Amino acid sequence: MARAVGVDIGGTKMLAVALDDHGEVVASGKVPTPLDAEVLLRDLVLLVANVAGAGVQTLGVGVPGMVDSAGVLRRSPHLPGLEEVSLQKELSARLHGVGVRVANDASCAGWAEHTRGAASGADDMVMVTLGTGIGGGIVAAGRLVEGANGYAGEIGHMVVDPHGPPCPCGRQGCWERFASGSGLGRLGREWAIAGRAPAVVALAGGDPEAVRGEHVTVAAAAGDGPAQDLMAELAWWLALGLGNLANALDPALIVIGGGLVRAGAVLMEPARRAFVEMVEGHNTRPGLMLEAAALGEQAGAIGAALLGCS
Amino acid sequence: MARAVGVDIGGTKMLAVALDDHGEVVASGKVPTPLDAEVLLRDLVLLVANVAGAGVQTLGVGVPGMVDSAGVLRRSPHLPGLEEVSLQKELSARLHGVGVRVANDASCAGWAEHTRGAASGADDMVMVTLGTGIGGGIVAAGRLVEGANGYAGEIGHMVVDPHGPPCPCGRQGCWERFASGSGLGRLGREWAIAGRAPAVVALAGGDPEAVRGEHVTVAAAAGDGPAQDLMAELAWWLALGLGNLANALDPALIVIGGGLVRAGAVLMEPARRAFVEMVEGHNTRPGLMLEAAALGEQAGAIGAALLGCS
Numbered sequence: 001m002a003r004a005v006g007v008d009i010g011g012t013k014m015l016a017v018a019l020d021d022h023g024e025v026v027a028s029g030k031v032p033t034p035l036d037a038e039v040l041l042r043d044l045v046l047l048v049a050n051v052a053g054a055g056v057q058t059l060g061v062g063v064p065g066m067v068d069s070a071g072v073l074r075r076s077p078h079l080p081g082l083e084e085v086s087l088q089k090e091l092s093a094r095l096h097g098v099g100v101r102v103a104n105d106a107s108c109a110g111w112a113e114h115t116r117g118a119a120s121g122a123d124d125m126v127m128v129t130l131g132t133g134i135g136g137g138i139v140a141a142g143r144l145v146e147g148a149n150g151y152a153g154e155i156g157h158m159v160v161d162p163h164g165p166p167c168p169c170g171r172q173g174c175w176e177r178f179a180s181g182s183g184l185g186r187l188g189r190e191w192a193i194a195g196r197a198p199a200v201v202a203l204a205g206g207d208p209e210a211v212r213g214e215h216v217t218v219a220a221a222a223g224d225g226p227a228q229d230l231m232a233e234l235a236w237w238l239a240l241g242l243g244n245l246a247n248a249l250d251p252a253l254i255v256i257g258g259g260l261v262r263a264g265a266v267l268m269e270p271a272r273r274a275f276v277e278m279v280e281g282h283n284t285r286p287g288l289m290l291e292a293a294a295l296g297e298q299a300g301a302i303g304a305a306l307l308g309c310s
Numbered sequence: 311m312a313r314a315v316g317v318d319i320g321g322t323k324m325l326a327v328a329l330d331d332h333g334e335v336v337a338s339g340k341v342p343t344p345l346d347a348e349v350l351l352r353d354l355v356l357l358v359a360n361v362a363g364a365g366v367q368t369l370g371v372g373v374p375g376m377v378d379s380a381g382v383l384r385r386s387p388h389l390p391g392l393e394e395v396s397l398q399k400e401l402s403a404r405l406h407g408v409g410v411r412v413a414n415d416a417s418c419a420g421w422a423e424h425t426r427g428a429a430s431g432a433d434d435m436v437m438v439t440l441g442t443g444i445g446g447g448i449v450a451a452g453r454l455v456e457g458a459n460g461y462a463g464e465i466g467h468m469v470v471d472p473h474g475p476p477c478p479c480g481r482q483g484c485w486e487r488f489a490s491g492s493g494l495g496r497l498g499r500e501w502a503i504a505g506r507a508p509a510v511v512a513l514a515g516g517d518p519e520a521v522r523g524e525h526v527t528v529a530a531a532a533g534d535g536p537a538q539d540l541m542a543e544l545a546w547w548l549a550l551g552l553g554n555l556a557n558a559l560d561p562a563l564i565v566i567g568g569g570l571v572r573a574g575a576v577l578m579e580p581a582r583r584a585f586v587e588m589v590e591g592h593n594t595r596p597g598l599m600l601e602a603a604a605l606g607e608q609a610g611a612i613g614a615a616l617l618g619c620s
Contacts, residue, residue, distance in 0.1 A: 066591055074594040124458040136558065140457075145450045147560020148434040149595055152450075154557040157590045159550055161471060169590060240469055247464040248446065248558065250457020280467045280479060281376055284384040285459055 006305025060308025110137020112303030243278025257293030316615025370618025420447020422613030553588025
């Protein structure tokens with residue numbers, strides 16, 4: 001019987017998994033993410049019941065944004081309707097007797113990759129999720145780094161170029177302006193408008209302003225030279241931020257997840273090459289490398305379930 | 311009787327402290343740092359005997375550079391003569407029956423400030439030492455973050471401006487090119503050569519090329535406007551990197567140590583103002599602030615002693 005359930009609340013969908021006593025996924029489900037907080041809480045409770053029946057003992061929930069230690073979502077550009085909602089309290093009230101824990105989605109994904117994914121066996125690791133923005137999960141000496149308020153891992157807003165493009169957060173040159181899916185879209189449009197990426201523009205229906213990250217990754221995978229150069233530029237910025245994290249935290253490895261990692265070798269190969277140059281004394285760090293995430297889109301939900309029952 | 315001894319090996323001097331059973335400093339001493347490894351090891355053993363007599367049970371040693379988990383100094387721009395020396399093994403061989411531990415100096419200082427200094431009571435903190443370069447010590451959930459190889463805390467080589475000045479490490483725009491004592495000297499010379507800091511040039515004997523960081527801090531403390539503007543620029547770069555660390559690690563507070571912190575309010579006040587803008591959701595992080603180190607030049611040695619006997 002499934003006892004531990006995890007739900008990953010994304011900007012567009014909520015994905016749930018139920019784990020058995022051995023931590024294996026025995027059921028999963030997916031529903032759209034409602035905008036309204038009340039509707040979302042109701043649908044989430046239904047989703048939990050659908051994947052786990054009546055036997056659920058613990059629920060872990062991952063959300064994109066800053067979740068404080070009491071389980072309140074304090075900031076979330078992707079889920080503005082949930083800001084300042086005490087998810088832990090609201091869900092506990094709706095699920096009598098179930099232990100509820102709420103955490104940042106990338107921290108959940110990092111915990112899952114550490115526990116049973118690409119970083120299993122590594123006591124020190126960093127998870128970096130490349131989606132619309134960049135999320136992070138940090139594990140040090142086998143423990144999830146949560147920080148004083150529960151906010152550890154907000155690595156997307158690491159400023160890597162103070163003269164760089166403006167970020168919705170109010171600063172300039174945040175890492176996620178360069179190395180996320182939206183960063184790739186921005187780079188792609190710059191090249192498209194400058195006439196440097198015709199195949200990418202063709203994929204975008206001929207409109208340089210309509211270029212998104214997916215158009216670049218598709219063209220690059222098909223062998224288009226300018227698109228591959230764009231991927232290499234993205235990879236260089238990715239490696240720069242990963243180098244900063246490796247210098248600060250000295251992980252045994254870094255796991256890259258999120259939608260952008262589906263681009264595969266056109267991203268990972270130039271990123272690995274650039275990364276070696278970015279790390280202080282790379283040759284003294286045996287085995288330090290970038291690995292693609294192993295758990296795919298379920299990572300966040302699995303990690304939430306594991307954190308919820310730990 | 312002193313049982314725990316700590317030694318901080320600096321670029322120019324070695325500073326030792328002996329702690330009593332309550333962790334209080336009961337003796338201290340200081341000698342020049344020899345360039346030759348053999349001479350240094352001999353002098354260090356003499357220094358330990360001088361501060362602690364025959365009763366020493368544990369020795370902790372802090373060194374500037376990357377110390378691996380076996381106590382080998384793998385990289386150290388400030389102590390090239392010690393590179394690849396197995397300090398732990400060599401000292402253990404010379405100090406029969408004494409437990410020896412070797413660690414990075416800034417990690418030691420951070421552990422001291424966490425245990426009994428400006429961050430006592432804070433389970434999550436970051437120590438940043440501003441000297442010729444920038445060193446770091448990270449404490450998460452009450453434990454020193456060491457990393458997979460023992461190298462955690464190499465925060466000075468966080469790239470904050472890829473178009474910035476070259477760093478001896480081979481990259482461009484490392485944080486310590488902007489926010490350390492040598493970064494202040496570089497900024498000061500730029501302003502001096504451009505004719506923007508006459509009082510600073512006067513302190514440097516009239517030669518703009520001779521400007522060092524100390525000339526700027528002295529002029530700023532004396533009320534010179536351009537020197538205070540230079541300190542504000544340094545403080546802005548300092549705050550940028552501190553913001554990156556706060557976003558990644560969510561510390562309860564950040565402790566600033568090293569020689570540059572003696573500049574006092576002309577550094578700390580603009581740094582505090584700029585820092586607030588650099589942290590994602592600063593208003594949701596109660597109490598997060600920058601504090602000056604409390605233990606002064608003994609922090610590294612005290613922390614080494616505490617780590618050595620833990």
